[in-house]
Amino acid sequence: MGDPEAPPEPLVLALQRGRVLVWGAAAARALRERHRVCGVLVGAPPRRGAARGPRLPLQLLPEEARLLAETGAAVLVPPPEPGEGPPPAAAARYAAELAQSFAEQQEAAEGQRQARLQHLPPNQRPTGAPAAALPPRALLVQLPTAREGPALPPTAAPPDWGRPAPHWPHGGRPGHERRYRVYRDLWARGLHLTAGAKFGGDFLVYPGPPERFHAAAVALCPPPGAPLALGALVAAARLGTHVRKTLLLCAAPAGGAPAYTSLQWGPP
């Protein structure tokens, strides 16, 4: 058991070509509960079956990932290089595990069959040597979601935020920097933020967890210095009004304090 005061282990975020995915179920839950970061579940749901909802992995906005990495709550891990591959012992170990699992399943199946036979009247029980209860093809195999093994490689340095890299192409992009400053500021005030592309903005601002609240505002971060066309402004404001959300125009210059303007469409 660790010291209860010690900070928890940093969560692992898989980074590939600018997209950040969270594969561990526990990590996804921790993100939502502890860090107020709510991503989007983007896994393909099964075509048939009871569990038709969205599944892991959880995809995060680049701004969310960067915030988590900068606060030390998580580590961005790019996919491993295709090196010489796992050691040959791993294959043998897998085969051994499979064999053991098969033996256990066969035992369980045999036990079930015996139990079923007990319920039948004696004259209907089959005579003769029983065939194997579980043919090899019916073996249940579990597909692990996340990569097994130590998730955190020993050398995981954070990407350079200022420069684009093959796995972090957002570095240095003025749009990303602008949005990140706004995100960081709003997050620090205790608000929940998610992607706002549904409503034509950059973020959606929630007063509480998105599962329980409706979004209060649509945040838009226009580039500074550029004239904002009145038509675009009216369109954005109208959209916000139609869905009963405030339009929030955000400006967070690098050196200065952030400024927010909220727009609500109402009768004169």
Next chain:
Amino acid sequence: KPGQGIVELQSPAGKFWHTMGFTEHGKQCLLPEEALYLLECGSVQLFYRDLPLSIQEAYEILLAQEAMSLPHYQVCWELQLLWAGEGPAWQSSSFLLPGRRQDSKGVKSHCEPLPPFYAAASVFRSHEKKHKVSEGLPEADGTSEKAGDGCGDSSCLPADETPLLEQPKESDAGSGGGESAPVLPDTGQEKDSPSPSRSWAGDHRESSPGTRASRWDFTTIVLPNVAPDQPCTRLPSPDKGLLPENVPGREVDAACWCRRINQKREKLSRKEREQLERESRYKSSVNADREVRRCSNWQEYKALLKQRSQQKVWRRPPHLWDQPVTPLLRLDEATSSAAVLQQISVLQPSHILDGASRLQEDTEGMTIDFNVYQADAVAKFKKTNPGKPYVRMCVRSFDEQIPSLRALKQVTYQSGDVPVVFALVDHGEIAFYSLKEFKLPVDVNH
């Protein structure tokens, strides 16, 4: 096998083999996105270097290529969900233009109403475009019909990019497609015309059976078939003796022309269709004119027209016509408000495919990512013969710019008759957009 980007099946495939996978060198293989989807569904287990892959590893390995990335994959399974049940099949296909031409729909397009643009040519040409030869065709049973090239006169019609190819309704004899009325050179111009001129003269002859015995025996004349199902685009040089004077014929390779024609089926609204019907009741075709029928060849027809135009006497007011700036219309041309509107209209209707054939050399445009085939009982999808796709999909993200007109034209042209849908993916949200074209209504009430 990450090197080739495919996954090989070790045990025989199950139910999904109907819609996914392909065979290479005798082995059943799957594309990366198919394999990943099946892995998430739990239908297959992926092995790499003898160890099973977890889903995370599979994502990283299979989605590492440029061609297939996370948004593509998201659109893939989103499509599967939308069309529930068996789901559509997708095929990532790279486009080769010559191959595409085989799949595009036939070159049928409507004869009337022509967009005002094309009828802006002289009155003579518009008459001839309405000429329907179908009544003469039942005699020509054994010959294959020819979809002539109407594009020889692109220099006549100003800035004309896609000449509308005509095909009258199919003849009842079932002898294939209809005969088209090729656009022939004007009186004053020397132009090369491909061999349609020969068939035109012959058909004109055919349409007056009874007044004169036909000089042409259609059972021996073979008209080349230029329809897309069996294209025959190398037309040999026509026989000099059959051509009218002033018209040199030459051998032509119609392949490049076939590409330029409008391959999208024109959808008329209900109002336009009703207007078509009304017009067809009252307008008469050129053939109904007895004097025209008496002409047995092109020369005589031209002479008749010249004679007619000389008969029309009209005075030109000198203050209007002798100045550098003349009126746009002559009095006899103003037959309807439509004709007047044509001359004074500033906007030209344009088609999405105008000029698209020129853009094919530019390869920096968008490419189509998927073909989506419908999976219902009507559409029989077979992997070896997929048939016509229901829709073609381009995957984009919200960060990118709206595609430019040039890129749109390229993609629409590549797609042929099938509508193109843009799947915009942003952080897990997918929205499908498509462009719909429509004609601006023209205020012509007649």
